[in-house]
Amino acid sequence: xxxxxxxxxxxxxxxxxxxxxxxxxxxxxxxxxxxxxxxxxxxxxxxxxxxxxxxxxxxxxxxxxxxxxxxxxxxxxxxxxxxxxxxxxxxxxxxxxxxxxxxxxxxxxxxxxxxxxxxxxxxxxxxxxxxxxxxxxxxxxxxxxxxxxxxxxxxxxxxxxxxxxxxxxxxxxxxxxxxxxxxxxxxxxxxxxxxxxxxxxxxxxxxxxxxxxxxxxxxxxxxxxxxxxxxxxxxxxxxxxxxxxxxxxxxxxxxxxxxxxxxxxxxxxxxxxxxxxxxxxxxxxxxxxxxxxxxxxxxxxxxxxxxxxxxxxxxxxxxxxxxxxxxxxxxxxxxxxxxxxxxxxxxxxxxxxxxxxxxxxxxxxxxxxxxxxxxxxxxxxxxxxxxxxxxxxxxxxxxxxxxxxxxxxxxxxxxxxxxxxxxxxxxxxxxxxxxxxxxxxxxxxxxxxxxxxxxxxxxxxxxxxxxxxxxxxxxxxxxxxxxxxxxxxxxxxxxxxxxxxxxxxxxxxxxxxxxxxxxxxxxxxxxxxxxxxxxxxxxxxxxxxxxxxxxxxxxxxxxxxxxxxxxxxxxxxxxxxxxxxxxxxxxxxxxxxxxxxxxxxxxxxxxxxxxxxxxxxxxxxxxxxxxxxxxxxxxxxxxxxxxxxxxxxxxxxxxxxxxxxxxxxxxxxxxxxxxxxxx
Amino acid sequence: xxxxxxxxxxxxxxxxxxxxxxxxxxxxxxxxxxxxxxxxxxxxxxxxxxxxxxxxxxxxxxxxxxxxxxxxxxxxxxxxxxxxxxxxxxxxxxxxxxxxxxxxxxxxxxxxxxxxxxxxxxxxxxxxxxxxxxxxxxxxxxxxxxxxxxxxxxxxxx
Numbered sequence: 001x002x003x004x005x006x007x008x009x010x011x012x013x014x015x016x017x018x019x020x021x022x023x024x025x026x027x028x029x030x031x032x033x034x035x036x037x038x039x040x041x042x043x044x045x046x047x048x049x050x051x052x053x054x055x056x057x058x059x060x061x062x063x064x065x066x067x068x069x070x071x072x073x074x075x076x077x078x079x080x081x082x083x084x085x086x087x088x089x090x091x092x093x094x095x096x097x098x099x100x101x102x103x104x105x106x107x108x109x110x111x112x113x114x115x116x117x118x119x120x121x122x123x124x125x126x127x128x129x130x131x132x133x134x135x136x137x138x139x140x141x142x143x144x145x146x147x148x149x150x151x152x153x154x155x156x157x158x159x160x161x162x163x164x165x166x167x168x169x170x171x172x173x174x175x176x177x178x179x180x181x182x183x184x185x186x187x188x189x190x191x192x193x194x195x196x197x198x199x200x201x202x203x204x205x206x207x208x209x210x211x212x213x214x215x216x217x218x219x220x221x222x223x224x225x226x227x228x229x230x231x232x233x234x235x236x237x238x239x240x241x242x243x244x245x246x247x248x249x250x251x252x253x254x255x256x257x258x259x260x261x262x263x264x265x266x267x268x269x270x271x272x273x274x275x276x277x278x279x280x281x282x283x284x285x286x287x288x289x290x291x292x293x294x295x296x297x298x299x300x301x302x303x304x305x306x307x308x309x310x311x312x313x314x315x316x317x318x319x320x321x322x323x324x325x326x327x328x329x330x331x332x333x334x335x336x337x338x339x340x341x342x343x344x345x346x347x348x349x350x351x352x353x354x355x356x357x358x359x360x361x362x363x364x365x366x367x368x369x370x371x372x373x374x375x376x377x378x379x380x381x382x383x384x385x386x387x388x389x390x391x392x393x394x395x396x397x398x399x400x401x402x403x404x405x406x407x408x409x410x411x412x413x414x415x416x417x418x419x420x421x422x423x424x425x426x427x428x429x430x431x432x433x434x435x436x437x438x439x440x441x442x443x444x445x446x447x448x449x450x451x452x453x454x455x456x457x458x459x460x461x462x463x464x465x466x467x468x469x470x471x472x473x474x475x476x477x478x479x480x481x482x483x484x485x486x487x488x489x490x491x492x493x494x495x496x497x498x499x500x501x502x503x504x505x506x507x508x509x510x511x512x513x514x515x516x517x518x519x520x521x522x523x524x525x526x527x528x529x530x531x532x533x534x535x536x537x538x539x540x541x542x543x544x545x546x547x548x549x550x551x552x553x554x555x556x557x558x559x560x561x562x563x564x565x566x567x568x569x570x571x572x573x574x575x576x577x578x579x580x581x582x583x584x585x586x587x588x589x590x591x592x593x594x595x596x597x598x599x600x601x602x603x604x605x606x607x608x609x610x611x612x613x614x615x616x617x618x619x620x621x622x623x624x625x626x627x628x629x630x631x632x633x634x635x636x637x638x639x640x641x642x643x644x645x646x647x648x649x650x651x652x653x654x655x656x657x658x659x660x661x662x663x664x665x666x667x668x669x670x671x672x673x674x675x676x677x678x679x
Numbered sequence: 680x681x682x683x684x685x686x687x688x689x690x691x692x693x694x695x696x697x698x699x700x701x702x703x704x705x706x707x708x709x710x711x712x713x714x715x716x717x718x719x720x721x722x723x724x725x726x727x728x729x730x731x732x733x734x735x736x737x738x739x740x741x742x743x744x745x746x747x748x749x750x751x752x753x754x755x756x757x758x759x760x761x762x763x764x765x766x767x768x769x770x771x772x773x774x775x776x777x778x779x780x781x782x783x784x785x786x787x788x789x790x791x792x793x794x795x796x797x798x799x800x801x802x803x804x805x806x807x808x809x810x811x812x813x814x815x816x817x818x819x820x821x822x823x824x825x826x827x828x829x830x831x832x833x834x835x836x837x
Contacts, residue, residue, distance in 0.1 A: 580830050621830055628826045629836045631819045638812055638819075649808035653801030654747040661751035661796050665758035668792070672759040672785050676766055 021060075021094045026051055027106045029060040031097050037114040037157075038107075042066035043173045048106055050089070057109040058089060061173045062102050067195055068400035069103055071472030071486070073172045076146040084133035085141070085168045086110060086157060093484030100482030103474075107170055112158030115166055120219035123254040130156075130216060131257065132279050133165040134209055139272045142202040149176035149200055151208035152184045153215045175397035176200055183223045183244065184208045187235050187264055191314060191389050192382040195401040198394030203269045207240075210261025210270075214245065217254070229304055229318060236311040239264050239290030256286060263287035295339035301326055309342040313377035316370055317384030324366040327353060327373055348376040357418070364414055371420055379427035385415040392421035395449075396469035403466055403476055413462050416453035422446040459514035459528035467519035477512035488520065488556040492564070499563025506570040507531045507545065523548055534571060539578050542571050543609055550601040560599025569596035572608045579614065580621035719768045726776040730760040733790035737797075752793035759785040 021029040029048045038045030038059055048060035063069045077088045091105040121129070134151070141148055148171045155169035177197035182190040186207045189197040214222050222244035223231045234243035241247065241262045250258060257278055260270035268287035270278070277284050294307030302319035306312045312332075316323035326332045337346035352372040357365060367386045374384045382389040388411040390398050395416075402412035415421070422443055452464040466473070475485040480494040495513075498504070507530075509517070514528045526541035527548055534542065546568045553561055569592050576588035588607060595603040717724045737752040763782050767774040776782045826834050 580833065582829055582831055621834070624826050624830045624834050625836050628823055628830075628834050631823050631826075632835075635816060635819050635823075638816055642812070645808055645812060646805045649804040650801040653804030654745070654797065656804070657797045657800040658747040658750040658754075660800065661754040661793050664792070664796070665754035668755050668758035668789050669762050672762045672789075673766065676763060676781065676785070 021096060021104070023048075023060070023092055023094050023104050023106060024090055027058065027060065027090055027104075029062070029094060029104060029106075035059050035109075037110075038170065040174070040179050042178075043170075047109075050106075057111060059086075059107050059109040061105045061107060061170055062094070062096070063104075063173050065102065065474070066401075066404060067174045067178060068397040068470055068473045069105075069174065070172045070176065071103075073146045073176075074105060076144040077141065077172060080140055080144065081108075082133075082137045082140055083159065083167065084137035084165060086170055088170075088172060091172075093486075093490070098482075101484040103173075103484055105170065105173055110157030110159055110167055110169070112161045112163055114169075115153065115156035115158060117153040117215060117219065117221070121216045123217065123251045126213050126216045126254065127257075127279065129164060129166050130213055131209070131275065134168065135272055135275045135279060137168055138202070138205055138209070139276070142205070142272060147176065147200055147202055148205050149197075149208070150174075150179060151205055151212055152180055153212055153221070155179070156212070175394070175400075177204070178397070180208065181221060182228060182232065183221060183240075184211045186266065187232075187240060188266075188380050189382070189391055189394075190235070191232060191317070192391045192394060193389050193398060193401075196382065196388070196390035196394040196398035198391040200393075201266070203266050203271065206261050206270055206272065206275065207263075209275075210258055211240070213254070213261070214241070214250075214258055217251070218245070229302075229315070232314055233304060233306060233311045235264075236314055237294045237307050242290060256283075259286060260284060264290060293341040295335070295341060297335070297339045299332065299335045299339070307341075309336070309340055309345040309377040310381065312336075312340070313374040313381060313384075316377070317374050317381075317387075317389055320367060320370045320384065320387055323370045323373075327369055342377075345377060349373055352376045361414075361417075364418070367414070368418060371415075371418075375424055375427050379424065379429070383415055383420045383424045385418075385420055386411040388412070388415065390415060390421075392425055392446075395421060396466075396473075399462060399466045400470055400473055403462070409462065413453050416449050416462070416465055419446065419450045421449070457525060457529075458511055458532055459518050459525065461511060461515070463511045463515035464518055467516045475512055475516040477510050477516070479510060479513055485516075488552060491516070491520070492552055492556055492561065496561045496563040499567050501563075505566070506534045507567045508534065517548070521548065521552070530571070534574065539575050539614060542575050543605075546571050546575075546601065546605045547609070550605045553601045561601060562597070562599040565596055565599045565601050565604060568601045568604045569593075572604045575608045579617050580624075581617055584613075584617065716764055716768070720773050722773070722775065722777050723764050723767060726782070727760060727764060729777070730756060730786045733787075733793070737794070748794075748797045751797040752790055755789040755793035755796075756786060759789040 021031055023029060027048050027050055029046050031046055033047040035045040035047060038061060042064050044062045044064065046060045046062060048058040050056055050058055071091075074088055074091045077085075078091065079087070079089075081087045086107040086109075089106040089108060091103065093101045094104045096102045138148065148168060150171035151168060155171075156166045157169050159165075159167050175195045175197070176199050177185050177189055178194045180194070180197075184207075185197060186200075186204055189200060189204065192198075211222060223234075226234065231243065237243075241258060247255065247259075257270075257275065260274060260278070263269040265287060268285075270284060270287075274284035294311075298305035298307045299312060300306075301312070301315045302322050304315050306315050316326070333346050333349060336342075336349060340346070352375065353369060355372060357368050360368065371383065371385050374381065382391045382394075388398075388408065398408075399412050402408035425439075425442065425446075449465050449468065452460040452468070453462060455461060455464075467475070472486055474480070474483075475491065475494075477485075479498050480491075481498060483490060483494045483497075485491050485494045495507075499507075509528075509531045511532075514532050517523050517531065518525075518528050524541075524544055526537065527544035530537035530541040530545040531548075534545070537545070549561075549564050549568055553564070572592045573589060576585055576592060579585040579588060591607045592604060595607060713724065713727075716727060731753075733756055734749060734753045738746075738749040741748040763776060763785060767776060
């Protein structure tokens, strides 16, 4: 169905006023003209028009914020124009009619609609319509250092009516592999939760392409006849291709490509170059056949029969509560020792189960025991903890989802606080082959995440991990007022707007904002605490907070920030009030009051951040207190010594009386002689 | 034997001896004076004795170990008595000082002045001292108030 034939709904909001949304001043998005074929979980699609070329139809995919978008992939793919790819034309936050900001991605629109998987295609059709154009598109995508990770039949489109080639649909609005049914993901990532599959590699795209080709050949989704557990166990025991199709039933002209593209061993899987070589008539190296060795006697767990260590690990992860009971029983280790094809699995499991965990919270011991067991049984699989399955490199989107879904939060926190990602990577042979420098940096990063996850500091916790792992996700704080705040300028604008509402007279940021600032600007803990609880902060931390805003304003916003400046003025007043010398304090406060309306945080900072001012004030205050104490002492001494002082004065008076009389006697003698002789 | 101790005790003894000699010399002078006065006229001696009665009274009223009242009254009384007697002796003719109202006026007045000085000067000294203390207290309190105005009530150490 051509998109331009979709019925237009009225382009009006509830009040009858037309409210088009514009991206970058160039793309008009019509929120009342949805495009159903492009809509998926967490993403809505709408008709859009490029103002420069109104005849070219575009589609805007608008993220709901439910999942973390791939902004790095958007950046990489922007401007890539290939016939087999709905290219990214532009992206950015837009003001949505609901008053919030959303991230919109403009794609060129598939005018002929979505490809429908209805009848099996012939191998030649699959090659010409799918493999050849996709090989060219993937070559360019991978050359840009990114992956598609959304190759599946229901994400294939027809550019124009009558087109003979298929076009890859959007891939950047959800986490890598998020919308993929398990069968289109390699086993390693298929087990993981949809949001936790990680960026993966170019070879993950090749697997998806191979399985999509198989779907086109079959005319249905491969493995759709099995439930999820059965299909995954079959894939782990028989190989992905062998699990869903009889190899012998596949057309011979394409079986080599299917083998090469869907190889479960990533090192043997075909690359784009291999595929192009095959398309050009060459013969790339074929993968070795899948080692389908499995136990003759299966082990029953949760009603499923498993026959090797990896399928056992899968079953333990899916049914971990029951798995605890199995791990405590002898039967499992006995089966591993006697029947499992992996000879070393039993002793390794024994060793893993005998390990002791330190600082375990609540009833996590059982969940950790299952995790350790799965790590040794299937080290290439995802981390399994409390029912969650997460690839170590897919933590970012997973934690974003956990933030949106409180039920997943405990598991997300747990797997970080117990350092499970690093422990899993330490078990992987593939990771051990990586460069020592990368491994060390990775270990440091996971250790930081572990520390943050178990931190009781209000600006750390899972929120800090979220923004550290996802450099492009927006801040989830309600204080942003629904804005798409993913960068410094956005943050400054949102905070300034919030401050101007007068909802808070000083910065009382929530955990999300504090963690966001901490992750983006490496702000000190004291500074973040000041921004969260300014009344508990000391002068140095308060100055640090003002300095942070001043730097942000100077670096990213040239305009006045009246709201933030009012916040900083409140903080600065608090610093000024710490000055003991009242005339100086009054002078500072007067200067702050004068500077606050200007909207320049640096001016506020300059007033209160005088080098040595507080030290001098403290010294002078201490001296003043001593002087005051000395004066009090002297006053008390004077008041207490009245009697003694008077006694001394009397004595002195008497002594002086004798002297005065003696001196006066001379005058008296002369006076007597004069008066007596004059008589 | 400690030579220095011997010397110190010898010095004390010589000082004591000098004091005794001094008092003996004064006594000799006084006695000589009395003999001269008595030789001139016995009434003069009687006048002298009667004139010393305020001095005796002052010495009796004075606290033990104190001599300021005695000295004050004696100095002023003797400064009138001695000129009167010496003037009478010098005139050659016997003068009846015992019945002379003028002489007794001089003597009583000077004795009163002596008592007056002795009684008033301590009061004056206390008054002056109180004035000075109050002035100092006022100045100290003003400085404290200035400190409190500059530094707030926190400047007072608890």
